Amino acid sequence: MEEEELETPSQTLNQNPTKKRKKKKHVNVKVEVIHDHPEKTPPLVGYFPSGFDPNQPQDHKSETPHTVRVFRNKARANRLQLVVSPNDSKVDFVGTSYSGEAASAQVCTYALGVLDKETQTLKIVPIASNKIFRLEPRVGGSDASIDEPSSVSKGEQTAEDKAGRIRNLTNLYGTKKSITQAKKLQALNQKDDPRSQQDLDRKLKEVVINKEALESTSAHNSRNIPPYNDTATTPQEAYPLNKIIFKGEWDYLFDILELLQAGAKVEESAYSRFVCNRIHKLEELEDEQEKTTLGCIFSYINHLVKYKDQYSMDGASSAKHHKIPGILNQKFSSMFTLDSDSKRLPEERKDLLISYVLVLTLYADDFRTDPSDMAKDLKMSALLLRKHFGHLGCKFVSQNKATMATLPVPLNFPKLRQKRRR
Numbered sequence: 285m286e287e288e289e290l291e292t293p294s295q296t297l298n299q300n301p302t303k304k305r306k307k308k309k310h311v312n313v314k315v316e317v318i319h320d321h322p323e324k325t326p327p328l329v330g331y332f333p334s335g336f337d338p339n340q341p342q343d344h345k346s347e348t349p350h351t352v353r354v355f356r357n358k359a360r361a362n363r364l365q366l367v368v369s370p371n372d373s374k375v376d377f378v379g380t381s382y383s384g385e386a387a388s389a390q391v392c393t394y395a396l397g398v399l400d401k402e403t404q405t406l407k408i409v410p411i412a413s414n415k416i417f418r419l420e421p422r423v424g425g426s427d428a429s430i431d432e433p434s435s436v437s438k439g440e441q442t443a444e445d446k447a448g449r450i451r452n453l454t455n456l457y458g459t460k461k462s463i464t465q466a467k468k469l470q471a472l473n474q475k476d477d478p479r480s481q482q483d484l485d486r487k488l489k490e491v492v493i494n495k496e497a498l499e500s501t502s503a504h505n506s507r508n509i510p511p512y513n514d515t516a517t518t519p520q521e522a523y524p525l526n527k528i529i530f531k532g533e534w535d536y537l538f539d540i541l542e543l544l545q546a547g548a549k550v551e552e553s554a555y556s557r558f559v560c561n562r563i564h565k566l567e568e569l570e571d572e573q574e575k576t577t578l579g580c581i582f583s584y585i586n587h588l589v590k591y592k593d594q595y596s597m598d599g600a601s602s603a604k605h606h607k608i609p610g611i612l613n614q615k616f617s618s619m620f621t622l623d624s625d626s627k628r629l630p631e632e633r634k635d636l637l638i639s640y641v642l643v644l645t646l647y648a649d650d651f652r653t654d655p656s657d658m659a660k661d662l663k664m665s666a667l668l669l670r671k672h673f674g675h676l677g678c679k680f681v682s683q684n685k686a687t688m689a690t691l692p693v694p695l696n697f698p699k700l701r702q703k704r705r706r
Contacts, residue, residue: 311404318409326410327396328354328366330379330417338368366417379417386415508632509639509676512695519651519691522677523643529584536609537580540566544579554606555582556589556661562648578648584612585644589661591616592637595629596663638662638672642689646678651691674698 320326332338338350350370357363368377380386394414398407454466516522529537540559543550544566552560559582566582569575591613593603608616620633629637641662645653659669670680670689677695680687 311401313399313404313406316405316407318407320410325354326412328364328412328417329394329396330366330368330377330419332377332419334377334421336370336377336421338370362413364413364415364417366419368419374423375421376423377419378422379419381413381415381417384420385418386413390414507675507697508636510636510643512677514695514697516693516695519646519693522691522693522695523646525647528640528643529580530615533584533609533611533615534580536611537583538576540583540586541576541579553602555586557657558589558645558648558661559586561657565648581644581648585641585648587612588616588637588641588644591620592629592634592662595621595627597628635672638669639676642669642672642676642678646689646691652681652683652688654686655689656686 350368353367353369355365355367362381364381366379370377394411394416395408396411398409399405400407451466451470454462458466510523511527512523513521540550540555540563544563550560550563562582566575566579569578587608590603590606591608594606616637620629620637641658642655645655645658655669655673656666659666662669670687673680673689675698676691677697678689678691680689682688
């Protein structure tokens with residue numbers, strides 16, 4: 285009997301050995317990030333959706349590499365065109381960074397990494413325009429670059445269309461504040477409408493011009509004084525107080541009244557001599573309405589004097605730490621300061637400020653005031669201050685060996701002297 289040799293399990297394993305898995309090697313590398321440089325062109329990355337493989341030569345006899353060209357828009361440097369021309373082929377592959385797939389929304393940033401195993405360094409560089417070029421086949425010619433369309437291509441939006449869509453979404457889903465801001469912005473950016481311009485011209489022709497009001501306004505500007513009424517029958521009507529202190533400003537003029545209510549002293553370092561010498565009037569008044577009005581007038585006078593000192597060389601130090609309410613500071617800047625960068629008041633605006641101060645001193649003293657202490661506050665001579673009172677239509681009378689300025693009505697202004705033309 286012949287014996288058969290059986291295969292043992294060990295022999296079977298030796299005949300069909302198992303494949304060994306390759307062990308992954310971990311390499312510690314140094315990462316170096318290279319930022320974009322305006323004078324250097326970063327690498328361009330593209331792909332061929334048609335299945336063309338640039339690494340596989342189409343003609344084995346030809347060893348000429350593929351021609352790669354880059355075109356850049358002269359006006360907009362971020363608009364690029366990448367053109368790849370294969371060997372001995374009439375077809376070019378063209379990709380752009382501004383149309384087609386590149387124009388769609390992008391929520392990521394691309395970068396190219398190059399690993400140098402010898403130096404164990406990984407260099408990461410940004411790619412051109414942060415776009416991956418989709419290289420589409422096109423029939424080649426003398427000029428492979430694509431002319432940009434003059435009109436907006438399909439899928440792109442103009443700035444006006446985009447702004448209109450945002451405005452509609454804001455009106456539908458925005459808050460009241462955002463809707464109000466959008467309407468104000470639209471009104472500022474609104475362009476001229478020919479039809480509305482015609483309606484405006486037609487309405488302007490129908491307007492009746494008040495020549496008396498124009499003459500009064502021109503006289504007010506030439507005299508450089510506060511708004512007045514030359515036909516007034518009382519001194520209060522001659523220079524209306526509501527044309528000097530506006531309705532919304534009274535709430536910011538209670539500083540002196542608050543000091544008196546707290547029992548504090550009104551310091552001469554913080555307030556003018558005119559105000560300090562008349563604080564007793566507030567204590568003597570029993571009518572609360574009159575007391576509040578007079579206290580606010582004192583405060584307004586003090587703010588005007590300190591504002592003048594802030595823009596004067598001789599008084600800047602005394603008013604350095606004085607705080608004027610924002611609503612008044614903005615008003616004073618528009619009325620008395622021509623240039624926001626200037627540290628001095630123009631002479632014409634300084635004279636206008638002084639006129640406002642003097643009218644309020646008349647109110648504070650029942651239209652019979654002694655100008656001596658105000659002359660010291662304004663740092664000018666009493667004789668020069670009398671000229672300012674005269675421009676307001678005031679007259680001077682003697683009372684207890686003192687010269688008092690009064691305001692007779694109706695107003696009688698001195699004649700303006702016109703400069704001779706040479």
